[in-house]
Amino acid sequence: MTGKPAFLPARWTAAAAIAAGAFVATPAVQAQEKVLRAVMHADVRTLDPFWTTQTIAGIHGMIVYDTLFGNDEDGRAHPQMVGKYTVSEDRKTYDFTLRDGLKFHDGSPVATKDVVASLRRWAARDPVGQRLFSFTDKLEAIDDKSFRLVLKEPYSMVLESLGKSGTSVPIIMREKEALTDPNTQITEVVGSGPFKFAKEQWVPGSKTVYLKNADYVPRPGNEPPSSFAGSKVPKVDRLELVWIADPQTAMSALVNGEIDFYEAPSIDFLPILAKARGVKLMKTGKIDSTFGLIRLNHLHPPFDNVKARQAMYYLVNQEDFLRAIVGDSEYYTVCHALIVCGSALGNDAGSEMMKEYNPKKALQLFKEAGYKGEPITVLQATDHVTITPATQVLVQAMREAGLNVDAQAMDWGSVVSRRAKKEPPAQGGWNIFVTTSGTVGGSNPILHTWIGAACDKGLFGWPCDAEVEKLRSAYGFAHTDEEKMKVARDLQKRAIEQVVYVPFGQWTQPIAYRADRIDGIVPNTGLPVFWNIGKK
């Protein structure tokens, strides 16, 4: 009789086989293969881009899956999987037809049943999808290649929502996976995008491998790439997203030619990388990549009073924050606005209050709000490359103004957990935390979740203002550029008055790459784009 010993559980024999296999069966990369090695800002740990809003999961999703539309660098939607589409005169009915040749990585054709199921799963998790579906009357497959979206009202953001980039992108997965409960992670990754996920070579915390999808049919006409729009052409045989936790090691690996692409080099290392032979730095797009924000808890004193919230504007000198975070003024922008400066809707409505640094005035406003020296609890992250110095600058400014600051030091993971608590600060809650967000979302009132004021349904801090929410909704029904700008200005003015958050500037995160080894990089604000990159 043969077989494994009965006392050894099957999972341990499997684990032993993996450990042993590592010694003998790891496939060597074939010499002739074109391999693109990229170090990202984080490691791919979860495979379901709907299950989490982590940016790295969105990057993984865009590599493996495809989208119906792709937004270009100006945020305008262009068909991607969709071949043609029509919009009815009343702007309530959208008919879409998938283009020819779309196949999943298992060889099965992409059908509209997959599209409908995927969009439903996306909308169950993503606020942009939820908003779109709140205006949707019907989403139905007409046949295998055509489907129809019928709206209750002429919502103007249909195509931009379907082409959304950033996190929780509406990617199309097989119906089989798309029917999984949105709160449960999928286990199979079978997309129809330009690269296939090599699950057997995936080592979470170390390396994620993708292989070229030789069956991928790019959009015809060789459309020039712009952000997620244009023809996607996979040009390397193998894409490896390598996770190097230590920024100094990652920088050295790039200089030494062990990697080709470094998504987020530390700002401190940019002068070294700029001088390194074969290495180039590239700004990621037309606008800065990140903005910083100070979030106040509207549920508890003193920030349940609008005067105390407005007082915080007078304690923020953006230059102080940006110098501490970025240092080099080439990479940052002072921005006294809530809608990202430099974006199509960037404007200065309501910004006067933010421009004056005046601690005395701030203290006066705090007193008018009834503040009598009670401790203000600040969640102070100690391990974040930008949030940590920004919080230190804020705490110092508050103390210098005469406020009683209770800065509670903790790692970022603890801040993420603690900020969800609605209890008063003395019972484990909080008054202030600092965070950052991507400018792609911050450029558009619908995608800009931090500008919302949806009370209990909103983000941590829970600002509550019906007018702000009304204006956000109104943006969805503005059809011309003039109408959109007017709503954006009104929204920003109101949101600044109510202090949904206090901005402390925006900055760009350049990428670094080996210009002597790769070409075809498309500058893109938000997520990096790996198709169209070739190896020399």
Place this chain on the structure above:
Amino acid sequence: MGAYVLRRLLATIPVMVVVAVFVFFLLRLAPGDPAAIIAGEDATAEAIAAVRAKLGLDRPVIEQFALWLYGLAQGDLGVSIFSNLPVTRLIAQRLEPTLALTLSTLIVAVCLAIPMGVLAAWKARGLADRLVMAFAVMGFAMPTFLVGYGLIFIFSVKLGWLPVQGYRPIAQGFWPFVETLILPSVALGIAYMALIARITRASMLEVLSEDYIRTANSKGLATGRVLMLHALKNASVPIVTVIGIGIALLISGVVITETVFNIPGLGRLTVDAVLKRDYPIVQGLILVFAGAKVAVNLLIDLSYAALDPRIRY
């Protein structure tokens, strides 16, 4: 001897149980919430609560503990909260790099440190002794990451002799395997070498002043024979003890070295899991580390009998 080994093995069971209980509850008491990390930056409190419920993290801690113990009794360490992969598989994936790094460090350190310690004792208060002791003080004082960055800068970035980072399994060839281990082994091994060299010197100095060494010398035995055969063998018990203690130090050193040299081993897995609050991985790893520590201690104890015939169990 057999009864002793059995007794020691049985004694590990309560140790492992205490470790398991301690780790489980300590992790749950620590701040941080994996559901909040999974749900992401823009998630609402409701979305986080939904993820928490789906992961079973909203259940009473005692219930979670009972479920974990039940799995553990069947050899199941659970599934990673983030990657959804079995913890046993994740640990198995990372075992080879850590074993390779630990063994290579051990070989480098022991092979260099013992001769250095013997030399220092033999030439006590001479130049060689002072050089070895200076090295020992510096080696112990310099943080591993600093040594690592220095080695990377010189041997990888400037000279281009060795890779900056990564790990190649031995299946991809012996030289690629070795070249990725040289710098990390040296970086990790320096502090370890310093410790062993100092203990070897101290232990040898004590033995070298014994009457039987004087007798051996007066008989005209060769110096090497006196040092290596008569002195070192009798000085070896404290040296072996410190090597054993050093293996525990190696486990913590591996975490830093694996990060600096980007080696996908158990140390990196531990740090990443702690930062992400991936409870099942942390629990599984600590059990594995505790088991390794118990096993090393047992081996060290058994080696005493082999080195010193007077010691019997």
